[in-house]
Amino acid sequence: MQVQFDILRSDRQTKEQYVQSILYECADDSETVATALTKINADSAVRDLHGNPVSAIAWECSCLQKKCGACAMLIDGRPRLACDAMLKEFRKKHISLSPLKKFPVVCDLIVDRSILYENLKVIGVWLKKEAERSEKHDDMAYEGSRCLQCGCCLEVCPNFYAGGSFAGMSAFVPTARLLSELPDTQKKELFEAYRAHIYEGCGKSLACRKICPAGIDIDGLLVNSNAMAVWKRVKR
Amino acid sequence: MERINIIGAGLAGLSAAITLARGGVGCNLISLQHSERAQSVLAEGGINAALDTMGQQDTFWEHYKDTMTGGGQLADADAVYGLTKHAPDIVRWLTALGVPFHMEQGRLILRNFGGQKKKRTAYAKSSTGKMIVSALIDEARKYEAAGVIERYPHHEFIRLLVDGENGKKSCKGVRIRDTYSGELYDFSGMVILASGGMNGIFPGMTTGTVQNSGDVTATVFAQGVTLSNLEMLQYHPTTIGISGKRCLVTEAARGEGGRLYILRDGAPWYFMEEKYPELKNLMPRDVVSREMYFAARREDCGGQVYLDMTGLSDEIWKKKLSDLREELRRYLGIDPAKEPIPVEPGIHYFMGGIDVDVYHRTNIQNLYAAGECTSQYHGANRLGGNSMLGAIYGGKVAAEHIMSAAGAYFPKEMQKTGAAPAGNSDASERIAVMTDGKAPVLCTVSAEPLTEEASPDFIMRLSKILSDGLGIVRSGQRLQKALYDVQEVEAEAKNLREKNRTALAGAMLRSAMMRTESRGAHYREDYPEKDETLRKKLTASCQEGTVSLNFRQLCDEPEATANDCDLQ
Ligand SMILES: Cc1cc2nc3c(=O)[nH]c(=O)nc-3n(C[C@H](O)[C@H](O)[C@H](O)COP(=O)(O)OP(=O)(O)OC[C@H]3O[C@@H](n4cnc5c(N)ncnc54)[C@H](O)[C@@H]3O)c2cc1C
Ligand code: SF4
Ligand code: SF4
Ligand code: FES
Numbered sequence: 001m002q003v004q005f006d007i008l009r010s011d012r013q014t015k016e017q018y019v020q021s022i023l024y025e026c027a028d029d030s031e032t033v034a035t036a037l038t039k040i041n042a043d044s045a046v047r048d049l050h051g052n053p054v055s056a057i058a059w060e061c062s063c064l065q066k067k068c069g070a071c072a073m074l075i076d077g078r079p080r081l082a083c084d085a086m087l088k089e090f091r092k093k094h095i096s097l098s099p100l101k102k103f104p105v106v107c108d109l110i111v112d113r114s115i116l117y118e119n120l121k122v123i124g125v126w127l128k129k130e131a132e133r134s135e136k137h138d139d140m141a142y143e144g145s146r147c148l149q150c151g152c153c154l155e156v157c158p159n160f161y162a163g164g165s166f167a168g169m170s171a172f173v174p175t176a177r178l179l180s181e182l183p184d185t186q187k188k189e190l191f192e193a194y195r196a197h198i199y200e201g202c203g204k205s206l207a208c209r210k211i212c213p214a215g216i217d218i219d220g221l222l223v224n225s226n227a228m229a230v231w232k233r234v235k236r
Numbered sequence: 237m238e239r240i241n242i243i244g245a246g247l248a249g250l251s252a253a254i255t256l257a258r259g260g261v262g263c264n265l266i267s268l269q270h271s272e273r274a275q276s277v278l279a280e281g282g283i284n285a286a287l288d289t290m291g292q293q294d295t296f297w298e299h300y301k302d303t304m305t306g307g308g309q310l311a312d313a314d315a316v317y318g319l320t321k322h323a324p325d326i327v328r329w330l331t332a333l334g335v336p337f338h339m340e341q342g343r344l345i346l347r348n349f350g351g352q353k354k355k356r357t358a359y360a361k362s363s364t365g366k367m368i369v370s371a372l373i374d375e376a377r378k379y380e381a382a383g384v385i386e387r388y389p390h391h392e393f394i395r396l397l398v399d400g401e402n403g404k405k406s407c408k409g410v411r412i413r414d415t416y417s418g419e420l421y422d423f424s425g426m427v428i429l430a431s432g433g434m435n436g437i438f439p440g441m442t443t444g445t446v447q448n449s450g451d452v453t454a455t456v457f458a459q460g461v462t463l464s465n466l467e468m469l470q471y472h473p474t475t476i477g478i479s480g481k482r483c484l485v486t487e488a489a490r491g492e493g494g495r496l497y498i499l500r501d502g503a504p505w506y507f508m509e510e511k512y513p514e515l516k517n518l519m520p521r522d523v524v525s526r527e528m529y530f531a532a533r534r535e536d537c538g539g540q541v542y543l544d545m546t547g548l549s550d551e552i553w554k555k556k557l558s559d560l561r562e563e564l565r566r567y568l569g570i571d572p573a574k575e576p577i578p579v580e581p582g583i584h585y586f587m588g589g590i591d592v593d594v595y596h597r598t599n600i601q602n603l604y605a606a607g608e609c610t611s612q613y614h615g616a617n618r619l620g621g622n623s624m625l626g627a628i629y630g631g632k633v634a635a636e637h638i639m640s641a642a643g644a645y646f647p648k649e650m651q652k653t654g655a656a657p658a659g660n661s662d663a664s665e666r667i668a669v670m671t672d673g674k675a676p677v678l679c680t681v682s683a684e685p686l687t688e689e690a691s692p693d694f695i696m697r698l699s700k701i702l703s704d705g706l707g708i709v710r711s712g713q714r715l716q717k718a719l720y721d722v723q724e725v726e727a728e729a730k731n732l733r734e735k736n737r738t739a740l741a742g743a744m745l746r747s748a749m750m751r752t753e754s755r756g757a758h759y760r761e762d763y764p765e766k767d768e769t770l771r772k773k774l775t776a777s778c779q780e781g782t783v784s785l786n787f788r789q790l791c792d793e794p795e796a797t798a799n800d801c802d803l804q
Contacts, residue, residue, distance in 0.1 A: 012418065030567070035479040042692035060269065062447040064481045065563075067366070068273040070447075083480075106416045117270070117377075117387075126378035131334030141336040142360060145370035149272045174374065181334040 001026040008098035012107040021049040034083035058108035069148025074098045079152035081213045119167035123193040137180035144177025153208035166201025169208040176221040244430035246274035248607025250372040251631030257379035259639045266388040275445040279365025280486040282357035284621035285323035289344045294354040296320045306351035306520045307615025308756030313793040333371040348491040349620045351520035357621040362559040407603035420679035429605040433586040442583040443484040454736040462599040464775040465588035465611040467748035473524035475582030482582030487620040490517040494545040498531045499538035522617045522757040525581040529708045542576040587614040596634035606630030616756020688731040715749045743776040
């Protein structure tokens with residue numbers, strides 16, 4: 001099977017972008033976009049459609065089994081994990097690869113996702129007191145610990161932009177873990193941050209839910225968090 | 237006190253950083269990628285501690301003994317003693333940080349894991365590593381916000397800054413490269429290496445991340461850091477091939493009742509159950525992998541080993557192994573609840589690595605190491621569930637020793653019991669004491685040869701040679717051939733990283749050659765028996781390009797005191 005990749009590349013220094021097209025011969029059915037990028041980079045003889053040599057394509061990867069979020073990029077315009085995108089899924093044998101758009105491009109398919117971590121700091125996502133486990137909320141704690149910080153959700157979110165006060169789902173998921181585990185008396189501050197940086201900015205369209213490669217139960221987490229937040233208001 | 241430089245932000249690095257931060261000591265947490273992307277998130281099955289919540293009268297002494305036995309009596313006894321003794325405190329600390337370990341009616345549930353006679357493994361479905369890493373990331377963030385932990389993600393270790401002659405070398409700092417800008421920086425101060433296993437030496441053949449290239453270990457080896465137990469590679473018995481790597485089928489699958497079989501004369505033969513009636517499918521990993529190897533080569537057998545999980549209840553699938561089921565469905569197109577799955581052994585863990593003492597010091601002054609990059613707790617074979625424990629405990633011990641040696645804050649209760657501090661005492665008052673470290677210096681060297689990476693072709697050639705020599709079953713002849721091939725490749729090494737990798741590869745092969753016995757993961761068909769005179773640690777060191785190997789006497793086993801045998 002042959003696939004044509006159209007890759008939006010960019011220069012590390014000038015940031016100038018250009019598209020490079022490469023024909024790729026896929027060896028077996030289980031190959032993913034990640035396999036293809038690895039093999040293209042390992043093959044010094046690769047030429048693009050115009051016969052030019054292909055310098056190493058910069059992209060990030062780590063686990064190769066959709067558990068670390070490193071390899072998120074736009075694949076045919078959709079934010080996805082390269083290691084989870086099997087080539088056999090693509091009916092037209094013509095696949096475009098480009099860096100996520102909501103983050104500054106570093107080089108080729110690598111973007112700087114620092115904003116993800118900055119937002120978690122702004123909200124103050126850490127425990128101030130010992131966690132209070134309750135089996136009732138265990139599922140929420142588990143689900144809230146699963147976020148890959150890949151950034152795919154931010155990419156599709158109509159309300160998220162870097163520098164805005166809305167922190168997006170990638171910040172909400174870890175926040176939900178804390179909400180499920182903090183003693184009630186300790187939740188106030190976190191609720192306030194939750195309201196300001198997540199609840200108020202979110203349009204609840206759940207586009208993020210559909211795109212999340214980890215399949216995190218975002219709506220479930222939202223329902224639970226909102227229920228806790230409302231309860232808190234009544235109690236106060 | 238100057239900021240401590242930690243290389244690696246997996247469990248070992250996070251644990252070291254948090255421990256330092258709690259003591260008011262600042263650190264630079266340097267890693268190629270963020271913690272969410274470290275191999276530690278892949279750990280599935282769980283973490284061991286003799287918490288004795290299952291009514292089996294478990295004690296840490298038994299954990300100690302199982303670890304030593306599983307490791308072929310080659311682990312450092314004093315270190316394993318500390319590890320197993322403090323394991324319950326580590327798990328309690330993680331619980332206080334909110335790790336959602338499986339609980340029922342307020343009781344922590346422990347599961348069976350290979351090589352252990354009692355239920356001792358705490359877990360959170362099949363994503364235990366991810367759960368623990370998430371909790372530690374949040375905890376570290378608290379100190380990041382306060383400026384105590386300074387993160388440097390997307391920064392690559394280039395080399396140590398070392399002073400002094402052989403035997404008296406001292407670490408002055410570390411040179412790193414910002415992989416986004418390409419700039420080099422020199423950080424002064426002590427260094428803790430927490431850079432994970434050497435997966436990159438065996439590309440495509442391990443269950444771990446491609447991020448851990450092995451270059452850190454290869455580089456520090458060339459710089460004079462002693463390594464040990466390099467011949468000890470763990471082959472995990474149950475992996476499946478997916479694109480670009482081996483994918484682990486967690487040991488918990490067998491812990492919960494999964495059975496290995498092969499077709500013998502057309503009928504399923506449960507070879508593990510027949511040969512090992514006590515631990516059955518849960519024998520230590522080296523034994524299982526080897527039995528699979530031999531079974532697959534028998535003439536009356538079908539060649540392919542299967543893992544049968546069809547007998548597991550819906551409840552177990554749902555509560556404990558949901559992720560695994562989904563993964564197998566996706567990658568193999570098989571529902572493991574309905575059909576057995578074909579499995580093969582794959583490289584899973586490096587028991588060997590940087591040689592450290594009980595305080596996690598290396599042979600170079602002011603240089604520490606912790607986590608999978610080290611060699612210490614697991615001897616000739618690691619028990620499942622012991623490596624996350626070793627990474628967290630090791631990072632903590634290294635950090636504590638640095639603080640105690642420097643006279644910094646050192647909580648009393650830790651001194652006494654070695655306990656991980658429970659809960660989250662408010663750190664803010666203590667912060668600010670010792671975070672006045674110098675800013676990193678933009679490095680002005682015109683040429684740093686180590687920035688040039690090993691070429692993919694070279695890496696593939698080397699890994700082929702190594703895997704031929706260092707398979708599940710080894711022989712002097714095959715090792716000799718591999719060593720010969722390595723010399724050939726060495727002559728073609730084009731840059732320093734390629735040279736360093738070759739030196740490391742040569743040391744691995746020579747270690748396997750010198751260990752003329754079978755012990756733990758190291759099995760020689762020409763020496764199939766254990767040789768008690770070789771119950772010694774095999775160390776490798778490199779001085780001015782010359783590698784020397786030595787057998788070193790192991791420390792004595794600690795005596796069990798009456799107290800140790802008490803229930804925890
Ligand atoms: C699939 C799988 C399942 C496992 N299951 C279990 C289990 O159930 N129980 C258990 O106890 N253990 C398990 N393990 C083993 C365990 O996960 C690891 O041994 C442990 O997490 C290692 O932690 P670490 O901190 O030493 O290294 P890692 O988590 O690998 O972290 C290494 C760090 O070093 C950094 N680094 C690497 N190279 C460089 C460089 N050149 N420059 C800068 N930084 C660098 C990386 O960015 C990373 O931050 C499993 C392992 C795998 C692969
Ligand atoms: S629900 Fe909509 S607005 Fe809210 S985070 Fe998801 S995509 Fe953004
Ligand atoms: S919520 Fe999902 S899509 Fe968003 S960062 Fe986390 S894992 Fe990625
Ligand atoms: S490489 Fe980890 S998610 Fe793709």
